[in-house]
Amino acid sequence: xxxxxxxxxxxxxxxxxxxxxxxxxxxxxxxxxxxxxxxxxxxxxxxxxxxxxxxxxxxxxxxxxxxxxxxxxxxxxxxxxxxxxxxxxxxxxxxxxxxxxxxxxxxxxxxxxxxxxxxxxxxxxxxxxxxxxxxxxxxxxxxxxxxxxxxxxxxxxxxxxxxxxxxxxxxxxxxxxxxxxxxxxxxxxxxxxxxxxxxxxxxxxxxxxxxxxxxxxxx
Numbered sequence: 001x002x003x004x005x006x007x008x009x010x011x012x013x014x015x016x017x018x019x020x021x022x023x024x025x026x027x028x029x030x031x032x033x034x035x036x037x038x039x040x041x042x043x044x045x046x047x048x049x050x051x052x053x054x055x056x057x058x059x060x061x062x063x064x065x066x067x068x069x070x071x072x073x074x075x076x077x078x079x080x081x082x083x084x085x086x087x088x089x090x091x092x093x094x095x096x097x098x099x100x101x102x103x104x105x106x107x108x109x110x111x112x113x114x115x116x117x118x119x120x121x122x123x124x125x126x127x128x129x130x131x132x133x134x135x136x137x138x139x140x141x142x143x144x145x146x147x148x149x150x151x152x153x154x155x156x157x158x159x160x161x162x163x164x165x166x167x168x169x170x171x172x173x174x175x176x177x178x179x180x181x182x183x184x185x186x187x188x189x190x191x192x193x194x195x196x197x198x199x200x201x202x203x204x205x206x207x208x209x210x211x212x213x214x215x216x217x218x219x
Contacts, residue, residue, distance in 0.1 A: 009082050013214050016079020017207040023072030023102070024200035030065035031193070034058040046189045048196070049114035049128065063110040070106015074099050076207065083210040087149045094145045097138040104135020139199050140164055146206065153209075160202040167195030 035043050035051055037058050052062040077098030081091040108131040115125030143157040143164070150157075174188030184191070 010214050012079050013083045013210055016076050017083075017210040017214075019072040019079070020076030020203050020207040023069045023076060023106075024203050026065055026072070027069040027106075028197065028200060030062060030069075031196075034061055034065070042189065043193070044187055044190045047114075047192055048189070049109070049132075050116075052109065052113045053116050054113055055116060059113065063113070066106050066110035068106075070102040070108075070110065073102030073106055073203075076203070077102060080206070080210065083213055084149045090145055090148045094142065094149065097142045097145065100138035101135040101142070104131045104133070104138070106135075108132060108135075136168065136195075140168060140195075142199070143202060150206075150209065153205075156202075156205070160198055163198045164195040167191050167198060171195065 031048055031051070032043070035041055035046070038051065038056060041050070050056070052059055052066065056062065077095045080098065081088075081095040084091050109128055112124045112128045112131075114128045115121055140161070143161040147154060147157045168191075170184060170191035171188055171194075174182075174184040174186075174191055177185040179185060
């Protein structure tokens with residue numbers, strides 16, 4: 001009975017780890033390949049949300065990819081808590097941070113598209129920005145809690161957190177600045193991609209560590 005439960009946990013951890021990796025790759029791939037299908041869209045200047053606005057030629061594809069990413073990251077969040085059970089209380093927080101990110105930046109962003117730049121705000125766009133902001137905040141502090149669980153990842157966690165924070169700050173300033181020729185405003189798409197890639201690299205590293213722990217314990 002106990003052996004059966006342990007085997008089910010190992011299986012779920014493996015599924016969750018691959019879900020986390022796949023979720024990151026889907027979002028990154030969708031951003032690049034679908035972005036290239038939009039006439040006049042510049043990957044360095046345009047935000048990722050602009051790809052999903054209702055008037056976008058790839059709006060449906062982007063929505064599907066974001067929803068898929070959200071579901072996969074939520075599965076990753078549910079499974080990660082079983083990979084590091086010796087830190088149960090901290091893992092519950094980490095699990096919820098990942099679930100919030102998957103829900104906010106994945107499911108909600110896919111279901112509620114952003115408003116087109118320059119147009120009046122709609123309730124759908126407000127939901128997109130607010131819940132998406134919760135998701136970004138959750139993933140921003142995610143490395144700080146991993147620090148408590150995987151001490152060997154201290155420096156990489158600090159580096160990931162620092163790069164992500166810089167990207168989020170630059171992106172936030174870029175959105176607030178209205179001058180059309182301001183460097184931070186013009187390249188806000190770059191700042192957003194900076195912190196997104198930063199956190200996805202981190203999630204993939206954590207997922208690989210989960211797989212290593214499962215195989216190590218099983219050997």
